Amino acid sequence: MEIEDVEEKEELEQIETGEKREKEGKKSEIILYDPIKKRIDGREADELRSFKIYANVLKKANGSAYVEWGRNKILSAVYGPREVIPKHLSDPYKAIVRVRYMMAPFSSIEGRNRPGPNRRSIEISKVIKDVFENVIVTSKFPNTAIDVFIEVLEGHGSTRCVGINAASVALAVSGIPMEDIPVAVSVGKVDGKIIVDLIKEEDNYGQADMPIAIRPNTEEILLMQMDGKLTIEEFKNALDLAFEKAKIIQKAQIESIKSSYKYEG
């Protein structure tokens, strides 16, 4: 115990003098990780935000889910398989998957977003589409389209991961055959420490962030993007942490689906 305390104090001193952060390369303006005060929202480095998942919230959609993840609020709906319009997009061998990720004009803290697609949301829609194309059995429904909508009502970091978690629950309850429920979690590095589930400030001022989506049963990676720098050792640690936390999220997703079918008198 004593040895640990001494180490922590040394670390703290280093942070106070700004030596350590300069050593890591990028210097952040605010202290994002402190061995005693922990992260800026008081979490441990390997702690997820508190979250709730509700399945089957919309009546008209084939499948839907609503997720509250810290300050993130995300609604997801799934329609289909249905007719493809325009028709030339259809594939005679498999169903096409279309994903629309969108942030509401009032979702951001910094003033107003312009409504409609922009460069960022088009890119995120594309990477989320690749996640779901790999788990949905598209060959069962040739010449059709499966539409997945992800609406960010309030965003506070890691929205694409939370969006994937919401959309995968919506897909699971929609009756569309899929081999597994994908799970996404973000890992990153702030002030030299590997952390999980980044909030907006950690994402903006941290040293690296890496959203990961996986198939829990086969442990295959469906999505991985990285911004910033990580050493190979840090990368391996981050990946292990992501896989460990994904199991917790998977359990919560399954629980939410099963509880939405319970009989209530």
Next chain:
Amino acid sequence: MNERYTIYVPGEVLPKIKVANPWVYLSKEGYRALVTGVYDKENEIFIPLKSPYIPCPDDYVIGVVEEERPNDYVINIFSPYLAFKKKNKFELNPFEIVYGRISFVTEVKTAIMEEIKILRGGNIVSISPSKISRVIGKKGSMLTLLKEKTNCEIIVGKNGIIWIKGDERNVNRATLAILKIEKEAHIPGLTTRIENLLSE
């Protein structure tokens, strides 16, 4: 929750199953579910809770006429794929509700319909096609119960569409009962609950 039915989500390993249906797939660990559904312990089968309707020959379905074309009619059978009816003496108008048999399904899964009958008046209720067998019941017991208690004409299509005709109050009662069957089919004691609901 209860002993007979257990809910499984996509990717979960199922216990022993008698017949593999399109809603399961084989993996190293055994059969896994492809959709959210219930496992029936007594019959050892896996039934999806929700499923899209894929046209199949010899299914009797209910649809709505969408448009008239020079040689045929386009019928919406509430599926990702459309159905067609060739023109003969028989005349159909758009928005008419029709009941008929699917005679043939092409390789791109569009259906050709036969033996068309027009259903005049009445309402339609849409439920998941996988729950149609519960609305009919064993040897038609549930359907007979619905017809007797509500005094309505009821026709069931295999694509999840149910046509009800009667006076307004009875139609509402039948609709409520059918939606209840869809929602609570996996919970035991369904027939008693429906009987209670309809005798109120």
